[in-house]
Amino acid sequence: MTRIELTVDGAKVVDDVEPRLLLVQYLREQLGKTGTVIGCDTASCGACTVHLDGHSVKSCNVLAVQADGAEVTTIEGIATNGELHPLQEAFRECHALQCGFCTPGMIMQSADLLAENPHPTEAQIREGLEGNLCRCTGYQNIVRAVRYAADATSATTDGGAA
Amino acid sequence: MIPAPFEYARPTSVDEALGLLAGSDDAKVLAGGQSLLSVLRMRLNAPELVVDIGRIDALRGIREVAGGGGAIEIGAMTPYHEILASDEIRTGLRLLHDAVAEVGDPQVRHRGTLGGSLAHADPAGDCGAVALALGAEMVIAGPGGERVVPADEFFQDLFTTAVGEDELLVAVRFPGYPGWGSRYEKFVRTAQDWPIIAVGACVRMADGKTISEARIGLTNMGPTPLRARAVEEALVGMTPTAEAVGAACAAVADGTSPPSDLNGDADYRRHLATVLARRAVLAAAGAA
Numbered sequence: 001m002t003r004i005e006l007t008v009d010g011a012k013v014v015d016d017v018e019p020r021l022l023l024v025q026y027l028r029e030q031l032g033k034t035g036t037v038i039g040c041d042t043a044s045c046g047a048c049t050v051h052l053d054g055h056s057v058k059s060c061n062v063l064a065v066q067a068d069g070a071e072v073t074t075i076e077g078i079a080t081n082g083e084l085h086p087l088q089e090a091f092r093e094c095h096a097l098q099c100g101f102c103t104p105g106m107i108m109q110s111a112d113l114l115a116e117n118p119h120p121t122e123a124q125i126r127e128g129l130e131g132n133l134c135r136c137t138g139y140q141n142i143v144r145a146v147r148y149a150a151d152a153t154s155a156t157t158d159g160g161a162a
Numbered sequence: 163m164i165p166a167p168f169e170y171a172r173p174t175s176v177d178e179a180l181g182l183l184a185g186s187d188d189a190k191v192l193a194g195g196q197s198l199l200s201v202l203r204m205r206l207n208a209p210e211l212v213v214d215i216g217r218i219d220a221l222r223g224i225r226e227v228a229g230g231g232g233a234i235e236i237g238a239m240t241p242y243h244e245i246l247a248s249d250e251i252r253t254g255l256r257l258l259h260d261a262v263a264e265v266g267d268p269q270v271r272h273r274g275t276l277g278g279s280l281a282h283a284d285p286a287g288d289c290g291a292v293a294l295a296l297g298a299e300m301v302i303a304g305p306g307g308e309r310v311v312p313a314d315e316f317f318q319d320l321f322t323t324a325v326g327e328d329e330l331l332v333a334v335r336f337p338g339y340p341g342w343g344s345r346y347e348k349f350v351r352t353a354q355d356w357p358i359i360a361v362g363a364c365v366r367m368a369d370g371k372t373i374s375e376a377r378i379g380l381t382n383m384g385p386t387p388l389r390a391r392a393v394e395e396a397l398v399g400m401t402p403t404a405e406a407v408g409a410a411c412a413a414v415a416d417g418t419s420p421p422s423d424l425n426g427d428a429d430y431r432r433h434l435a436t437v438l439a440r441r442a443v444l445a446a447a448g449a450a
Contacts, residue, residue, distance in 0.1 A: 002170055019170030019212065020202075041163055043200055044354070046269060055243070055272040061199050062273065065170055066192075066216060112268065130353035131267025 004068040008033070009077025017064045023057075024048045026064035027074060035076040035104055039133070046132030049105035049112075050074045056112035058131070075104035078111065087111055087149045096145035098136035106132050110146045119150055165202035172214045176303050176332060179215055184305060184328045186211045191330060193239055193278030196270045215239060221277070221332055224248050232338020235301075238277020238331045243268075245276060255336050257344035257364050261292040264346060267354040280316070281331045283323045283386070285421075286356040290317060290387035292346065295362045295379030298336050304329035317386035342366045345445035347438040348381070351425060357381050358425045359434050361414070363442035365397070373397045373447055383418040383435055390414045393439065402447035404440070411439035 001016040008031060017026060027033045027050070036059060039047030043061035050059045051073040078085040087107045090096070097103045106129065113120060113128035120128060125146045126139075134142060173179040183189050190209040192198055193216070201207050215221060221239035226232075232254055236245065242262045245251055252259045265271055265279070265288050279289045280300065293300075298313045302325055311324045318324060325331050348360035360381035368374035376397040378390040396410040415432035422428045444450040 018167065020165040020167055022164070022199075022203075025164075041203075043196070043270070046267070049269055052272075056269045057273050058269045061196060061270075063170075063192075063195065063199065063214075065172070066195065066214065068172075109268065127353070128268060131269045 002065050002068075004065055006067050006069060007071045009072070009074055015064075019063065019065050021064045022060055023050070023052075023062040023064050023067050023072070024059035026067075027059060027072070033074050033076050036074045037101060037104055039101065039105070044133065045102070045105070045135075046109060046129075047102050047105040049108040049132065051108060051112065054115075056109050073108075075108055078107070085111070086153050087114070087145070090145040090149035090152065091142075094141050094145035094148050096138070096141040098134075098138045102132060102134045102136075106134070106142055110142075110149070113146070114150055114153070118154060120146070122147070163203040163205075165199070166205055166208035168202075168209055169211045170214065171211060172217055174217050174219075176218060176220060176330060179213055179218060179330055180303060180305060180328065182211070182213045183330065189213055189327075191215055191281070193281070194241060194273040194275040195278075196266065196274035197278065197282045197284065215330070224250060226250070227335060230335075230338070232340055233335055234338070235333050235335045236276055237333050238281075239275050240277070242266075242271035242274050242276065246271065254338055254340075255296065257296060257339075257346060257362050258289075258292050258336065260344065260346040261288040261348075261360075261362055264288050264348050264357075264360070270354075276334060277331045280334065281323055281325055283317055283321050284356075285320060285385055285387065286382040287387075288346070288348065288357065288360060288381060291360065291379030291381040292362045293334065293336075293379075294387045294389055295364055295377045296336050296339070297377070298334050300324070300331055301333040301335065302326075302329050303332045308332070310335075314389065320385040339364060339366075342375075343446040343448050345442040345450075347442040347445075349434055349438060359383055359420065359431050359438065361435060361438040361442045363439065363446040365402075365443060365446035367447060370448075371401060373400050373402055373443075376443065376446075378414070378439060378443070380414070380418065380435060380439075383415065383420045383431060385419070388418060390439065392416065397443065402444055402449040404444060404449075407443050407447070407449075408436075408440045411436050411443060414439040
């Protein structure tokens with residue numbers, strides 16, 4: 001067993017884990033954070049995407065021990081004070097989900113994309129989401145939702161500045 | 163899928179890592195893990211010891227080589243997204259930048275590293291052919307100190323490189339190519355996929371009209387990345403019209419041994435190589 005100490009969704013956690021434990025298993029099975037799902041289990045579909053020290057990663061392709069000392073944010077940690085994150089709001093508003101299984105990963109990857117590029121073009125959104133698969137093929141509304149969130153965020157920011 | 167159990171060590175220096183590797187008969191080095199973890203989870207390999215080099219700060223970073231005429235050294239543990247963010251590499255090593263941009267997807271590029279990819283030596287990896295085409299040098303640390311291996315001696319066979327069991331790839335050096343044009347042409351069925359094949363071309367023009375030098379690397383056209391030297395030579399002195407370049411590139415698959423799989427058989431790949439090579443060279447020559 002290896003001792004790990006990390007921050008998950010703002011809370012400090014300390015655990016002894018087997019080195020072979022995957023980060024996604026640690027999140028789901030040890031911390032009960034089942035909002036992060038396992039889709040393909042082969043690092044293809046992106047459903048398990050979380051942020052590790054501010055960057056999106058596929059948590060089925062990271063060992064829990066590699067996250068030692070890091071800050072992890074999951075889909076369960078992005079709403080603040082009961083207010084949905086702008087992307088969660090946008091996905092609801094634009095009906096950007098059908099079965100909903102890819103949604104946690106789509107939102108976490110979209111958040112990463114918007115952090116790097118707050119005003120992406122449609123092509124940039126599609127490229128930014130290339131590592132996330134929607135089994136319902138509902139990409140149109142997912143792309144719309146990311147645009148919606150980008151516009152909503154910049155409207156708020158512009159309003160604040162004025 | 164869960165990897166078989168292994169011992170785990172996380173050294174903080176190259177010497178410590180080398181000591182761990184020397185002390186085990188069955189160790190694997192874990193860089194960013196974007197290839198190795200899949201291998202371990204599918205239980206294609208089950209090493210006794212995994213040496214995680216993710217906390218060795220000295221292995222990370224992009225620096226100009228002093229007195230190297232624009233040469234750039236990239237630490238083996240530098241993740242793809244840091245390479246992509248580097249202005250130095252975007253302007254000075256455009257071919258590498260463009261190939262790295264094609265690796266996997268954003269999540270993979272956040273974790274995956276240049277050194278990890280080269281040491282893993284998957285023939286479908288985007289970086290190998292580019293390292294070869296650009297004449298990169300691999301800096302390898304071992305019990306007796308460091309040695310430098312040119313890219314064309316580095317890739318030895320499928321998933322096999324010059325890095326010994328008790329050695330560690332620590333950095334990759336790229337010569338400068340001021341004034342050269344380049345293009346990485348990759349063919350995939352889905353955006354995030356491994357290339358069915360890819361061609362990286364780097365071209366220097368004389369007086370903007372004729373090709374004075376060309377370097378071409380092939381991805382997934384054999385068990386290792388390949389240089390298309392005969393085509394490189396045929397291009398010298400050529401005015402890069404579609405016809406002339408196409409004719410020269412018709413020989414690009416000569417002597418290669420591409421795999422056959424569900425994405426295409428070897429003959430299809432050979433054909434694809436001629437098409438992508440023509441496109442890559444024309445674009446690199448500014449004639450596309």
